[in-house]
Amino acid sequence: MIDIQLLDRPLSPLTCTEYVYSPDAGGIVTFTGTVRNHTADRSVRHLEFESYEPMAIKEMRKIAETILRRWPARKVSFHHRLGTLGIGDLAVVIAVSCPHRREAFEACQYAIDTLKQTVPIWKKEVFEDGEVWVAAHP
Amino acid sequence: MKLQITAFGIAKDILGTARLQIELPEAATVAHLKEALERQFPQLAELKSLAVAVNQEYAPENQPLASSDEIVLIPPVSGG
Numbered sequence: 001m002i003d004i005q006l007l008d009r010p011l012s013p014l015t016c017t018e019y020v021y022s023p024d025a026g027g028i029v030t031f032t033g034t035v036r037n038h039t040a041d042r043s044v045r046h047l048e049f050e051s052y053e054p055m056a057i058k059e060m061r062k063i064a065e066t067i068l069r070r071w072p073a074r075k076v077s078f079h080h081r082l083g084t085l086g087i088g089d090l091a092v093v094i095a096v097s098c099p100h101r102r103e104a105f106e107a108c109q110y111a112i113d114t115l116k117q118t119v120p121i122w123k124k125e126v127f128e129d130g131e132v133w134v135a136a137h138p
Numbered sequence: 139m140k141l142q143i144t145a146f147g148i149a150k151d152i153l154g155t156a157r158l159q160i161e162l163p164e165a166a167t168v169a170h171l172k173e174a175l176e177r178q179f180p181q182l183a184e185l186k187s188l189a190v191a192v193n194q195e196y197a198p199e200n201q202p203l204a205s206s207d208e209i210v211l212i213p214p215v216s217g218g
Contacts, residue, residue, distance in 0.1 A: 033218045049217070052146050052210055055194040056217075080217060092218045112218055120191070120210075121217030122147030133148035134216035138186045 002064040003077040004057055016077035016095035025074045027101035029108040033092040035085050039134075045126050047085045052120040056080070059119040063111050071107040073098050078111065080121060091123075139164050139205045141171065149188070149211040152181045162203070168192070169199040171209070186214045 003019050017030045035047050064076040077095040085091060094111045098104035115121075123134045143158045150156050162170060168190045176183045189212040190197050196212070203209065 050146060051217075052144075052191070052194075052212070055191055055210070058194055116215070116218045118196075118215065119217050120146065120212050120215055122213070123216040124147075133151070133213070135214045136148040136185055136216075 001068065001075050002061060003075075003079075004060045004064065005079045006051060006053055006056060006082055007079060008081070008083045011079050011081050011090040011093045013090070013093050013095070016079055016093045019077040020075035020095045020097035022074035022097050024099060025097035025104075026099055027104035028095060028097045029101070029104040030093065030095040031108050031112050032090055033112065035087050035089050035091055037087045039125055039132075042127050044087065045128060046087070047089075047091070048124040048126065049080075049082045049085065049091065050122050050124075051080075051082055053082075056120050060115070063114050063118070066114075067096060067107045067111060070110075071096075071098060071103045073103070073107050076107075076111070080115075080119075082121075139166070139203075141166075141203060141205060141207070141209055143171075143175075143209050143211060145211040147213045147216075148185065149182065149213040152179050153211075165202050167199065167203065168197045168201050171203060172199075175211075182211075188213055 060078050067073045074097045079093045096107045145153050191210040192207050
């Protein structure tokens, strides 16, 4: 029902989508977050992700369990990448299957929005001329 | 009591180390720990937020700490 993984190798949206397939779910929404090539006009060279892994897994599982309680979701697959990522690499993939599309979209959006608030994963943007921990300062 | 603190992300950079030992009175709370750390490392107070996880769960400010706890500083998260 729930597939949570932190990986130091490339993510596969197809793997997540296939995991959540269910014969009684007519809607599968798969969100893929990728590494953007700029932040506020600065060119990003690469990103570095680090995580407090045991707690990140627990917090990701809480999100997935909430989805299964709050929506008629059948399965959730939730993969996040760690380590050094280049432009265009996949940072996160979230797939949710539900009987109908509306609830699948809602549940998937809840997952990515909540991940950004609660899951202990940190992203450092490395520019040509420096580096910044994302969202660290007001 | 001696507490073992682990830091990630920008908190690790501010402390200059991923692991730090700190001495606090018995029954000190999360709030006391944050006060002590912010005195020693004023840059921690400039962060948008600083949470503390105790035994892999977010801990409220009034939670008492013990030397056996796994204590981790959680600066603003930025996954995804």
